[in-house]
Amino acid sequence: MSTYKALIGKYVRSVSSDPTAAYADGEIWYNTSSNTFKIGLQVGAWASGNNVNTARRYTNGGGTQTAGLMVNGYSTGFSADTEEYNGSSWTSVTNAPFAVYNSSGGGTQTSFFMTGGDLGPSVNTVTAEYDGSNWTTTNNNPNARNGGGGCGTQTAGLYAGGQGNTGTQTYNGSSWTSTGHSLNEGRQEVSQAMTGITTAAVIVGDQPSSAVVEEYNGSSWTSQTAVPTAGYARSSSGIQTSALYYGGGSTGFGGTTAALYDGSAWTNVADLATPRGGVASGKNTSTSSLAFAAGGQTPGPSNSNKTEEWTNAAGIKTVTTS
């Protein structure tokens, strides 16, 4: 058996206290106080945040980890509840103009749009915008669907898939236009599974289960490297070249897996602590290094009120077998 000295040319140093994480990237050492081997690396992990006020599934989100938005979903009925997150707590604010689940959209806490979703007997086609205080409705989206994916911004939004559909529409802050560009795979239950902008988006998953990934460049959809864990009801944050996908799964509400996409390849990263699907996420407006996951459906299946915050930063990891 080889040794670290033989491979690297030096011994692992022993220290009584850990170095500062920011200066330890790529280092390995033995901590004589805790009698553990430790490594410094850029590493992401989920931490718990405070609970949302209304537990719900198939909800919709936007914004960032410190300025997040959560709206719609299914609690004890179709929900119009809107909540804002400041990185510490969730505050209930003005209700959305429609109570649905599986709506989708994009944008920030103060500039958000959404459309689609299930009203029960029909699909919601109303489009609504949020300015951080009030909701207003704009022109309907005649192609809105239940569980279609949404991302982009309030003035340059993208909407695709839903109910097994392949259609793609763009939103300019006032009205919708069908692009004529079809997804290669019809998709459903992807309301939080598309992230990016109108010229650089990525979409993942399909019910009952799919690992097929597609990218949109503003002109066409192309299939890309499959995501490591197939499923649906996944959530996403980031941009096309740095997208984080999490939750969901083959039963929609049982998944904890998370994976990072760099535009060509996937890397499995730390799992959510609470298995669930259909959680609100920041989509393109929340960088993949500062994603959040709020609410969702747990394996019960019951509604979750849990929040988790993803942070990718320099860290110190103890080498363990568990």
Added chain:
Amino acid sequence: MSLFIYGTATNTGKDFFTRQNRLDFFLESHIGDVWVVGNNEKGALWLASKNAVIKTKEEAQAIVDAEITAAQAAWDALDFESSEERSLANGSRPVPTTLP
């Protein structure tokens, strides 16, 4: 030595578990407020700090099984003629979970 320790504790929200906790030990929650934690010093200290009720693996699994059974019964009782109740079943019937 078992790779994991088990307990029940209520997630109280912010910093119930931190990013550093997740780097220090395995951590996974399950239905019924069941937590599966890596069996190392920091994992054990975290579980103790949450006033968790320590369970054996079998006891923890029994809690999860009971919750899943109840959820399956609730799912089976849904009226699929009702669009609202049908939406509750969005996905599929709850399936058993085996703790690591």
